[in-house]
Amino acid sequence: MTPKNTVCLWYDSQALEAARFYAGLFPDSSVGEVSYAPGDFPGGTAGQELVVGFTVMGIPCIGLNGGKVPFSHNESFSFQVATDTQEETDRYWDGIVGHGGQESACGWCKDRWGINWQITPRVLTDALAAGGDVAARAFAAVMEMRKIDHATIEAAIRG
Template sequence: MPDAKATVCLWFDKDAEEAARFYAETFPDSAMGNVARAPSDNPSTKQGDVLTATLTICGIPYLLLNGGDAFKQSEAYSLQIHTENQEETDRLWNAIVDNGGQESACGWCKDRWGVSWQITPRALTRALAAGGDEAKRAFGAMMGMQKIDIAAIEAARRG
């Protein structure tokens, strides 16, 4: 990660390492990096507590910071993961939701730490980019979904 020009930093209460390991195991082209632990003279933690964890998620570098409970995650920041097919969409969605997360609308869900994810099939992106009535039908179908159903999007796109 030292070669990266920019790194995304996500604030966690105290579970940065656990979240980093889950993300690295769940998402393609992802890997765990370093875990920095508190020295004995850190004023706000105990010696050995995790301060930060680094990783890449789908090739993008992240720093997960254990900063305490001063700030909470919100939908104002989300990670959009583009999927190739229904199998990948289902696998990622279920990994997040079945690990203490919660479903939302239109392909959005939250993980157990409150981080918002958009699990977005490329078929949906292509349908919306088509424009006109085709995109309107696909958009209308998406609005009634939680996890995106590619077959239903493609059917709506065709009319």
């Protein structure tokens, strides 16, 4: 059964490749049904992969191979992935950045298809939620980082 709410991500023509990448990197992720274009369309031809169903960490998504468009993905939409260990943070960050992605600041990165990700350790979100001096120190520490370093955040929390 199709979920009532699904994230739709636009790809030029590589939705299946992206879905397979996400399924290989993240737990509770999989590639589902692939639908093919029944006729030619702007940016594509009949028989081409048109829509790819997939999940990313349990979140239902579809990838639409819509061809080149005059707009692109930006940071106003991102997947935020909570991590519990430095090894988990490294695995996801390095998986995205190391396969054609780009680093950004404060735990943000972009995959090779332009989708934005926040690889965010729970130690950071917990510190920010604590408020006060703990939040201020954790915030100051993260502002200097690209990939989040758990030990540095933990040291900032301790003061």
